[in-house]
Amino acid sequence: MSRGIIENLIEELTKLPGIGRKTAQRLAFYILSMPAEEAKSIGRAIIEVKEKARFCSQCFNITDSELCEICGDPSRDRKRICVVEEPSNISVIERTGVFRGLYHVLLGNISPLDGGNTDNVRLKELLERVRGGVEEVIIATNPNTRGELTAQYIRELLKSSGVKVTRIAYGLPMGSDIEFADEVTLAKALEGRREI
């Protein structure tokens, strides 16, 4: 059955986002041409991630053990917690090399469309963690309506705790052009100006 296994692989690959039939076909024939072990380890990585992935019991990052690599790392600064919406945000921040504290993943955000419902975000757990000697909570939710609402909600929530709550800066992206900046960003960049 020629089309059996190849057609099956092509169809499986089209389940992935942004992978249409043509791309899936190209990928399938590329996989066919790869050394068997190299190709099979891609397949195994997909299966492994689904078999072993769970949330870190402390920060809700994705991990394959009780605590994620960051929470389990004794060299990290336990006094600083950076709050993000999704586990995928962590690696982006990690790559900057600037932050050496811990994270807290909300696994969502607060939406005005849900009437500001907070049931789906891990806020209770954040509040508990903050009680354990945390000095600063850095809110790195997205700079959009939901992220902003979430950031404001967290600031209110932590007000009585005495912990310092900060928000990542708004401004012009590096390498961009003022000429093409949108007004909202430019206004935020002006408001957030710093002495040099």
Add this chain to the structure above:
Amino acid sequence: MSRGIIENLIEELTKLPGIGRKTAQRLAFYILSMPAEEAKSIGRAIIEVKEKARFCSQCFNITDSELCEICGDPSRDRKRICVVEEPSNISVIERTGVFRGLYHVLLGNISPLDGGNTDNVRLKELLERVRGGVEEVIIATNPNTRGELTAQYIRELLKSSGVKVTRIAYGLPMGSDIEFADEVTLAKALEGRREI
């Protein structure tokens, strides 16, 4: 180890063509969010294709048994063989629904850069098949230098066999604009004109 399984999956996915780090990351987190069985079947399809894929003993299409689905299908017209360069070309032709014969995959082409070396193409096997009562060989190699050289070579090779040898038509692609056609294609389209 948070970054263990996810980082591993991201790295594995970047082995695929056209998948950079950002896309791999997006795919990895999408895979994480998929139902486990759906995601795992993608992984299994990759592994299966590498474990089971082999060439059809008759036409060199990819299959997981002795004969491919097309060669094993008794309803196909055994008097017509369409010659293609790669197994991936077959599904493109199949999708037209126009051809109901068998295929022969060369698994390559003849390149003028190799001095017209024919060792790497399955020609001997084609010649053998043609001896078994085939009426027409349709050459569907690519319309480029290598594909043309290969087509001409096959035509010479089959001259004494008495079989009818045809070449797929050159011309303007449907939906295109004469204004933007290249001269070579347009010349071929004029030469290949048909009465209507």
